[in-house]
Amino acid sequence: MDKIIEFKNVSKTYPSGTHALNNVSLSIDKGEFVFIVGASGAGKSTFLKLIMHEESPSRGTINVNGMRVSTMKRRKVPYLRRNMGIVFQDFRLINKMTVYDNVAFAMRAIGTRPSVVKKRIPYILDLVGLTHKAKSYPSELSGGEQQRVSLARALVNNPEIIIADEPTGNIDPEMSFEIIELLSQINAQGTTIIVVTHEHDLVRHFNKRVMVIDKGKVVSDTKENIDESADIDYTDEEFSFQNEETANQSSDLPQTDKEVDHQ
Ligand SMILES: Nc1ncnc2c1ncn2[C@@H]1O[C@H](COP(=O)(O)OP(=O)(O)OP(=O)(O)O)[C@@H](O)[C@H]1O
Numbered sequence: 191m192d193k194i195i196e197f198k199n200v201s202k203t204y205p206s207g208t209h210a211l212n213n214v215s216l217s218i219d220k221g222e223f224v225f226i227v228g229a230s231g232a233g234k235s236t237f238l239k240l241i242m243h244e245e246s247p248s249r250g251t252i253n254v255n256g257m258r259v260s261t262m263k264r265r266k267v268p269y270l271r272r273n274m275g276i277v278f279q280d281f282r283l284i285n286k287m288t289v290y291d292n293v294a295f296a297m298r299a300i301g302t303r304p305s306v307v308k309k310r311i312p313y314i315l316d317l318v319g320l321t322h323k324a325k326s327y328p329s330e331l332s333g334g335e336q337q338r339v340s341l342a343r344a345l346v347n348n349p350e351i352i353i354a355d356e357p358t359g360n361i362d363p364e365m366s367f368e369i370i371e372l373l374s375q376i377n378a379q380g381t382t383i384i385v386v387t388h389e390h391d392l393v394r395h396f397n398k399r400v401m402v403i404d405k406g407k408v409v410s411d412t413k414e415n416i417d418e419s420a421d422i423d424y425t426d427e428e429f430s431f432q433n434e435e436t437a438n439q440s441s442d443l444p445q446t447d448k449e450v451d452h453q
């Protein structure tokens with residue numbers, strides 16, 4: 191399998207002294223769908239920010255899509271991002287632009303022809319259920335609507351990798367399900383997808399690869415079977431850990447390695 195993302199012994203310490211990631215080594219194949227779960231402050235967003243080169247690692251090497259991201263110069267970042275759709279945890283919409291223009295801007299920025307933009311935007315807005323808000327400004331939208339604009343912008347250029355930091359954090363359960371279903375369909379066409387989420391029900395329902403980050407380390411990975419004694423406790427508010435003894439008492443265990451579709 192082609193590795194599209196590879197971390198080798200990656201650590202990230204912020205200038206404040208916080209150790210956000212600690213010696214993480216992992217790889218993600220082209221076409222995989224990965225859920226990243228873990229408690230608040232565990233290092234999930236940091237992991238994504240290293241992939242998109244919003245932050246640089248303090249140690250280790252990162253390769254993304256054939257590029258050495260860990261030592262990448264700022265001016266090269268647009269080449270990396272060109273093949274990446276990003277849903278930020280804080281949306282990052284342009285407040286002075288309408289919904290339509292926020293999404294169109296992402297297409298115009300890479301030089302897409304106006305005729306193509308004009309055809310594509312209505313299609314994408316319909317996909318995320320925002321056709322009726324095309325002319326609204328971000329400040330006029332609910333949190334969930336802003337989140338869906340952010341998702342539309344991430345999808346619109348047909349990127350090779352989609353990175354979504356809690357894309358359903360502000361959205362009701364039914365719509366959350368639809369959004370992951372949509373990402374799943376996009377994944378079925380070959381796009382690599384990485385989704386950070388706190389929602390156990392979604393993770394359980396969609397039987398994908400699940401990585402658990404805890405205190406800056408990947409402590410469980412349904413693909414790598416990093417720590418067989420650890421298991422995800424879906425009954426807790428956060429994805430906390432329990433040892434094998436307690437885990438076995440639960441009849442509602444998450445998928446085992448066998449059941450996971452590795453594609
Ligand atoms: N820019 C920064 N400067 C200093 N510390 C930071 C910075 N960004 C994150 N941190 C710290 O690094 C740790 C990991 O943060 P990160 O944002 O990766 O967590 P997270 O798993 O995404 O949490 P959440 O679920 O709340 O979004 C936390 O202790 C956080 O306070």
Ligand SMILES: [Mg+2]
Binds near residue numbers: 235355
């Ligand atoms: Mg985060």
